[in-house]
Amino acid sequence: MALVFLPALARMAVCGGTHGNELSGVYVVQEMERQRKEKGEGVWPIPVTTVLSNPRAVKECRRYIDTDMNRCFTRDMLSCPITASSPYEVRRAQELNNLLGLKGSTDATDMICDLHNTTSNMGLTLIHYTTSDWVTLHICKYLQTKITKVPVRVLVLDVPISDSYSLESVSKHGFTLEVGPQPHGVIRADIYNIMKEAIYLTIDWIHKFNSGTVFEGGDVEAFKLIKSVDYPRDPETRSLTAAIHPQLQDKDFCLLKHGDPLFLSFSGETVNYKEEETLHPFFINEAAYYEKGIAFHLGKKIMLKIPTVRVQKD
Amino acid sequence: MALVFLPALARMAVCGGTHGNELSGVYVVQEMERQRKEKGEGVWPIPVTTVLSNPRAVKECRRYIDTDMNRCFTRDMLSCPITASSPYEVRRAQELNNLLGLKGSTDATDMICDLHNTTSNMGLTLIHYTTSDWVTLHICKYLQTKITKVPVRVLVLDVPISDSYSLESVSKHGFTLEVGPQPHGVIRADIYNIMKEAIYLTIDWIHKFNSGTVFEGGDVEAFKLIKSVDYPRDPETRSLTAAIHPQLQDKDFCLLKHGDPLFLSFSGETVNYKEEETLHPFFINEAAYYEKGIAFHLGKKIMLKIPTVRVQKD
Numbered sequence: 001m002a003l004v005f006l007p008a009l010a011r012m013a014v015c016g017g018t019h020g021n022e023l024s025g026v027y028v029v030q031e032m033e034r035q036r037k038e039k040g041e042g043v044w045p046i047p048v049t050t051v052l053s054n055p056r057a058v059k060e061c062r063r064y065i066d067t068d069m070n071r072c073f074t075r076d077m078l079s080c081p082i083t084a085s086s087p088y089e090v091r092r093a094q095e096l097n098n099l100l101g102l103k104g105s106t107d108a109t110d111m112i113c114d115l116h117n118t119t120s121n122m123g124l125t126l127i128h129y130t131t132s133d134w135v136t137l138h139i140c141k142y143l144q145t146k147i148t149k150v151p152v153r154v155l156v157l158d159v160p161i162s163d164s165y166s167l168e169s170v171s172k173h174g175f176t177l178e179v180g181p182q183p184h185g186v187i188r189a190d191i192y193n194i195m196k197e198a199i200y201l202t203i204d205w206i207h208k209f210n211s212g213t214v215f216e217g218g219d220v221e222a223f224k225l226i227k228s229v230d231y232p233r234d235p236e237t238r239s240l241t242a243a244i245h246p247q248l249q250d251k252d253f254c255l256l257k258h259g260d261p262l263f264l265s266f267s268g269e270t271v272n273y274k275e276e277e278t279l280h281p282f283f284i285n286e287a288a289y290y291e292k293g294i295a296f297h298l299g300k301k302i303m304l305k306i307p308t309v310r311v312q313k314d
Numbered sequence: 315m316a317l318v319f320l321p322a323l324a325r326m327a328v329c330g331g332t333h334g335n336e337l338s339g340v341y342v343v344q345e346m347e348r349q350r351k352e353k354g355e356g357v358w359p360i361p362v363t364t365v366l367s368n369p370r371a372v373k374e375c376r377r378y379i380d381t382d383m384n385r386c387f388t389r390d391m392l393s394c395p396i397t398a399s400s401p402y403e404v405r406r407a408q409e410l411n412n413l414l415g416l417k418g419s420t421d422a423t424d425m426i427c428d429l430h431n432t433t434s435n436m437g438l439t440l441i442h443y444t445t446s447d448w449v450t451l452h453i454c455k456y457l458q459t460k461i462t463k464v465p466v467r468v469l470v471l472d473v474p475i476s477d478s479y480s481l482e483s484v485s486k487h488g489f490t491l492e493v494g495p496q497p498h499g500v501i502r503a504d505i506y507n508i509m510k511e512a513i514y515l516t517i518d519w520i521h522k523f524n525s526g527t528v529f530e531g532g533d534v535e536a537f538k539l540i541k542s543v544d545y546p547r548d549p550e551t552r553s554l555t556a557a558i559h560p561q562l563q564d565k566d567f568c569l570l571k572h573g574d575p576l577f578l579s580f581s582g583e584t585v586n587y588k589e590e591e592t593l594h595p596f597f598i599n600e601a602a603y604y605e606k607g608i609a610f611h612l613g614k615k616i617m618l619k620i621p622t623v624r625v626q627k628d
Contacts, residue, residue: 027554027557027580030553030580031580031581034580034581035581061604061605119497119499119500181497182497183433183495183497183498183500183601184497184498184499184601185433185498185601185602185604186433186497186599186601187554187557187599188557188558188560188563188599189557189558189559189560189563189578190560190563192557192580193560239344240341240501243341243501243502243503243506244502244503245503246502246503246504249502249503249504264503266341266344266345266348266506267345267348267349285500285501285502287497287498287499287500288499290375290499291375
């Protein structure tokens with residue numbers, strides 16, 4: 001296995017409340033800030049910046065005020081001129097880019113962990129952009145090994161960095177941490193504990209890496225987003241005519257085969273999966289995706305080879 | 315067992331979307347309206363009025379626009395003068411009282427079923443106001459017998475009719491149908507099917523009753539609301555410092571004993587139940603109750619004796 005030397009990770013940020021009604025991240029960030037206040041800056045073995053990303057939406061316990069902030073971190077939106085009519089989230093995204101970026105620059109934060117919840121039964125899912133970010137993939141592998149209470153899956157979106165739209169794309173490495181199922185506007189202790197454990201393990205990995213630990217390469221199982229499927233809708237009103245089928249509900253990352261049930265209409269008819277290609281559904285029945293026209297995403301399982309990594313000596 | 319003769323039930327209403335993000339009721343009402351359009355007024359054996367209670371909140375998929383409408387049906391609020399600054403829900407509550415009431419009058423609708431969802435693991439819970447409404451309690455008993463997929467529980471609030479604040483208090487009989495767990499803003503087929511079954515069984519009971527069927531009396535197990543418990547909060551910011559304990563989460567209607575865990579703080583400490591009285595918690599971790607300062611309600615199990623009932627002959 002090839003050995004790759006990589007720069008140390010000097011700056012890490014943990015962000016919660018990018019969606020204001022996804023409460024685990026809000027409370028993880030608040031608890032980290034309380035710990036820092038109580039125990040001082042040396043409370044973690046590496047410096048960690050904590051950020052409440054969308055404070056106005058958190059206060060109102062809503063996903064967003066004007067627009068979904070986690071779609072505002074493209075190069076275009078981060079550089080557009082701000083006027084009196086600019087959405088709150090576009091302004092806030094530019095503030096966060098100034099604080100944690102600049103996106104794509106050498107000054108950018110090394111690692112952002114952006115904390116999210118989903119109403120889907122997705123356990124812990126780590127979402128990021130490329131199949132060749134060895135640091136991020138090594139941390140994913142570490143979390144897959146260490147966390148045993150829930151399944152830990154890796155989801156790769158594979159879009160160019162300029163088009164990448166979510167907060168963690170501002171940093172050099174990083175991922176979105178999705179934990180579910182949890183209703184929006186609710187905090188569950190079990191989901192909170194998994195998120196906190198994942199953050200502490202990430203800090204642990206970075207500290208070990210910076211201290212010279214060699215992390216062995218190998219295979220990382222991941223899922224690649226292929227396409228999205230909408231709910232059956234009334235052609236005129238656009239209102240839903242069916243819900244996710246009970247046999248598909250809560251079965252995120254199962255294998256979907258030709259003929260499997262997808263939807264159950266409100267009058268009782270089953271709609272089946274008609275494609276020949278077997279794929280893996282996820283974000284099944286996510287509350288925030290109704291308005292985006294997404295009943296679930298479909299992905300393909302891939303195997304990524306990652307090299308052994310070690311920190312560069314000065 | 316005493317035999318009581320009661321008037322036939324001429325008018326029934328099924329109301330959904332009293333809270334705009336509780337989607338099962340919205341889709342049950344829409345489906346009933348579709349069926350009426352397709353099959354005509356005779357689609358059910360009794361006349362049924364269907365109502366989308368808070369159409370503005372449904373459109374925005376929010377609990378309410380200005381204020382919680384399901385607290386707006388007290389005598390005082392139904393008779394207060396409407397001005398330009400009146401909350402939308404107060405205006406709409408008065409409209410619904412004109413449509414389905416008037417509350418407390420002989421003209422009022424005989425039976426309202428108001429459809430709700432909860433994020434709590436409460437199965438099907440039938441909520442109403444008195445321990446002596448034989449029609450409502452007989453329907454509860456009927457649903458308890460017929461529905462086997464989820465637990466069916468009866469919750470009695472026992473407040474005077476003038477202070478009763480929820481939509482079904484406008485009618486002579488009736489209940490709130492709470493079905494969960496379901497995240498707000500999400501429709502689950504399993505929860506939708508239970509709600510639809512409960513409504514159809516209620517229609518079935520009323521039709522049989524009106525047709526002269528004798529319903530035997532007996533005992534009905536119910537829960538009576540005793541008090542509410544708030545989350546532990548920071549005394550200054552009022553922010554939560556703990557979540558529902560994993561051992562209590564999803565255990566609605568279990569028996570809570572001295573020493574049982576209630577909360578798990580964000581730093582990991584357990585808060586236990588300190589009272590001597592064993593009670594039954596419900597509405598555990600309901601999303602909409604954070605703003606009301608309610609982590610869960612506590613109730614007492616009671617046994618209600620109901621007489622045999624039969625419709626009055628003309």
